[in-house]
Amino acid sequence: MGVRARLIEVGVDMVTREGMQSLTLREIARRAGVSHGAPRHYFPTHVALLSAIARQGFADLTARVTETAGESQADPRARLLALGGVYLDFARANPGMFELMFRHDLLESDHLGLREVSLPLFDILTDLVTRARTRPDPAPPVVAGALWANLHGIAQLWGWGSLRLATGADDAGPLLRAALDAHLGPENR
Amino acid sequence: MGVRARLIEVGVDMVTREGMQSLTLREIARRAGVSHGAPRHYFPTHVALLSAIARQGFADLTARVTETAGESQADPRARLLALGGVYLDFARANPGMFELMFRHDLLESDHLGLREVSLPLFDILTDLVTRARTRPDPAPPVVAGALWANLHGIAQLWGWGSLRLATGADDAGPLLRAALDAHLGPENR
DNA sequence: AAACTGGGTAGACACTGTCTACTTCCAGCT
């Protein structure tokens, strides 16, 4: 395996195991078995390396989401519930990576390809939303955007205890269901 | 004005004007006109100083929110709309401070008094939600938590362009209204 | 008068990201 791939792999491993603050350029190089100047041959700057690591995280999340969203022909509401669950599970099981992925100050937003990686996800969401909700009040992209923000907010706030503290719940499930019910309108059965 | 107060004031000024990455201990001390060792007499560590600065931001936000939420005897729905507007405006007008306030890795979560500062806010929210919504499906704290997460997610994602890009809107207003309508149920008039 | 103490300075230390020589080493050309 080439040095470049090893750097990324070591970084992914470090961020999942020890959190974001362990991702110094020199320590990554150290654990990859190269000198502290070597990464510069593949990544012009520290931010570029972090971006590559974060992109791996995005790829992982995207894979899980698309896999879950396309799963069987269950009704869109159930798929959305699964999708939200995947999102929240990812954030809970992998807080370091989740944090890195949304630290836009540490990521080169252009080269990361945010458009390439987040728009497909958003399209899936929009599609499911259009087919799942029962009332047509706001335009689909707005609903999808609001729902995405809700998902992300739950993941973020839950991640550092605020919601657990405020709502008294010990699981993010009720919040997810509440968000879905809210944005999709009342159940129709 | 004492050195301690000046350090905080300088820090608040710096974060609002030049963003979070400018808040190095030494630069704050420099601009406050003291040596780089002086802050240590008031704040045992860099994180403690950042926390004090962030607390100022929380105080500011809390002041605006309570002021807006208690404003007149307008119906709770209108008050929630105003509250959300304040939250989003704060994040938009003061992105550096908003970022700092929710960088829990840079804040000493205990001494910051997250409970003291965020629970009152959450109580206001819960109260308004209980009185504003039209259907009683999930328990009020859950709805309030989900709504808060939605607000926060909109502020966060809007802050770095994702939602503007995805929804095509050029203002967070529609998203805020969509979130409120969703969580509070259909309008009743 | 002497001792102590809180507020402040200055310098050291280990560490960081970046930059710049300097060495290998191997592919491609004449």
Add this chain to the structure above:
DNA sequence: AGCTGGAAGTAGACAGTGTCTACCCAGTTT
């Protein structure tokens, strides 16, 4: 075959960071 050029990697320097420690000096206490 021999040379050359560039890619890959090393090692060291530099400025900057947060933290720690020794010192200093005015005021107050004893």
